[in-house]
Amino acid sequence: MSLPQVVEQLRKIAGRDAVLDRPEDLMLYEYDGGIRKSTPGTVVFPQTTEQVSQIMRLASSVHMPVVARGAGTGLSGGAISQPGGIVIAFSRMNRVLEVDVENQRAVVQPGVVNLQLSEHVSHLGLYFAPDPSSQKACTIGGNVAENSGGPHTLMYGVTVNHVTGLEVVLPSGEIVHYGGKPAESYGYDMAGFFVGSEGTIGIATAITVKLLRKPEKVATLLAIFETVDDAGRTVSAITSAGITPAALEMLDGWTLRTIEAYCHAGYPLDAGAVLLIELDGLREAVEEQAEAVSAVCVQQKAREVRRAKTEEERALLWKGRKTAFGALGRVSPSYYTQDGVVPRSKIAATLQFIGEVSQKYGLTIGNIFHAGDGNLHPLILFDIRFPDQLERALAASEDILQYCIGVGGSITGEHGVGMEKRNLMPVLFTEQDLDVMVSLRNTFNRDNVLNPEKLFPTPRMCREVSGPARHPVLAQEGM
Numbered sequence: 495m496s497l498p499q500v501v502e503q504l505r506k507i508a509g510r511d512a513v514l515d516r517p518e519d520l521m522l523y524e525y526d527g528g529i530r531k532s533t534p535g536t537v538v539f540p541q542t543t544e545q546v547s548q549i550m551r552l553a554s555s556v557h558m559p560v561v562a563r564g565a566g567t568g569l570s571g572g573a574i575s576q577p578g579g580i581v582i583a584f585s586r587m588n589r590v591l592e593v594d595v596e597n598q599r600a601v602v603q604p605g606v607v608n609l610q611l612s613e614h615v616s617h618l619g620l621y622f623a624p625d626p627s628s629q630k631a632c633t634i635g636g637n638v639a640e641n642s643g644g645p646h647t648l649m650y651g652v653t654v655n656h657v658t659g660l661e662v663v664l665p666s667g668e669i670v671h672y673g674g675k676p677a678e679s680y681g682y683d684m685a686g687f688f689v690g691s692e693g694t695i696g697i698a699t700a701i702t703v704k705l706l707r708k709p710e711k712v713a714t715l716l717a718i719f720e721t722v723d724d725a726g727r728t729v730s731a732i733t734s735a736g737i738t739p740a741a742l743e744m745l746d747g748w749t750l751r752t753i754e755a756y757c758h759a760g761y762p763l764d765a766g767a768v769l770l771i772e773l774d775g776l777r778e779a780v781e782e783q784a785e786a787v788s789a790v791c792v793q794q795k796a797r798e799v800r801r802a803k804t805e806e807e808r809a810l811l812w813k814g815r816k817t818a819f820g821a822l823g824r825v826s827p828s829y830y831t832q833d834g835v836v837p838r839s840k841i842a843a844t845l846q847f848i849g850e851v852s853q854k855y856g857l858t859i860g861n862i863f864h865a866g867d868g869n870l871h872p873l874i875l876f877d878i879r880f881p882d883q884l885e886r887a888l889a890a891s892e893d894i895l896q897y898c899i900g901v902g903g904s905i906t907g908e909h910g911v912g913m914e915k916r917n918l919m920p921v922l923f924t925e926q927d928l929d930v931m932v933s934l935r936n937t938f939n940r941d942n943v944l945n946p947e948k949l950f951p952t953p954r955m956c957r958e959v960s961g962p963a964r965h966p967v968l969a970q971e972g973m
Contacts, residue, residue, distance in 0.1 A: 604635025759814025
């Protein structure tokens with residue numbers, strides 16, 4: 495079946511206005527928040543699970559690659575189609591299907607924006623805890639695919655810790671259900687297995703999530719340091735003191751000055767680094783912890799510890815943190831965001847190494863990250879109009895991730911592997927580990943129709959179960 499014939503069949507399934515195939519429209523879906531690009535053959539906007547099922551049956555019958563897409567805010571290339579493939583975009587499946595206040599659960603479609611769910615249940619005294627920095631735009635379906643985290647991961651965990659049930663369409667078009675509303679289910683934890691699988695084993699069309707009660711008290715502190723090393727050591731000191739903040743974020747001096755020029759959050763322009771620390775819970779406990787954290791910061795050479803006095807001040811501090819990536823657009827044509835993880839005790843040494851990498855490749859690298867769980871986000875600035883700068887940015891990124899692995903860390907904490915980090919998987923995992931992962935993927939996606947050439951290193955493709963990862967007509971056309 496040719497691509498135009500596939501497009502016509504998709505229009506019969508989802509409606510004529512629900513399918514895009516003009517080049518000028520497809521350009522909007524050829525990239526995500528990373529640096530890769532690939533133009534799909536068509537984009538379809540289903541509105542029901544049954545339509546998704548029919549789309550998958552069609553795609554599987556003609557061996558055409560499919561990728562599910564939320565808001566396209568991902569940073570690892572996970573939502574980028576193979577050239578000429580099908581993108582299933584979920585912007586029209588964006589409803590909150592149910593709110594179960596008694597059991598503190600919500601059932602949502604994958605296109606629901608992360609922050610909008612918390613806003614939807616706010617009047618009930620509830621909220622959805624996972625809060626990626628892109629939460630104003632990213633969707634819960636995308637969060638599930640990548641197992642997204644956010645600043646409050648330290649206390650509340652990543653997306654997988656808040657998903658209890660899933661409705662999933664398999665590559666065959668079969669609709670299955672994993673888990674449900676109970677916190678624990680018997681047998682294999684299929685919902686937990688699915689979260690973070692990056693769209694390679696199925697497509698979630700309904701997601702059951704936990705809702706939490708809003709805390710009685712929240713305290714937000716800004717600890718100011720002269721050096722990055724002092725701030726890095728303070729992270730370990732806080733956790734060693736037996737205190738687990740809800741959030742513990744770190745920004746280096748260059749990054750905070752860039753942010754301050756953009757949104758005027760109140761960050762000190764002469765600091766070497768700051769820690770943004772948030773505590774929540776019962777009023778008395780929060781007050782005790784705030785005093786204890788302030789004392790630890792001072793012991794670790796913080797020159798000052800500020801506390802937000804009003805909700806407006808707190809919101810402004812967090813606005814600075816969550817608009818950081820946008821602020822960089824004012825000073826650099828392009829930047830490459832990484833997502834390495836290191837033990838907390840290695841943060842200071844890792845930041846020193848990142849500084850050496852910056853000098854080695856002649857590129858500015860800013861640092862802003864979830865310090866509490868060692869999830870670093872070095873921001874490598876470059877100009878994509880100059881190929882040599884892109885090559886240096888990629889090389890710098892690989893050096894940093896190799897270092898993270900070397901000190902006992904990982905290549906990703908919340909952005910996923912996608913196509914950006916797949917060739918580093920053999921550095922982190924053994925051949926046996928990868929064989930098990932590939933065999934699990936093949937159990938669900940044997941013909942490699944769903945999100946092919948993601949997650950696993952490309953040299954392994956010849957060893958995987960053979961299946962037409964690209965539509966034969968597209969291959970002949972060189973697409």
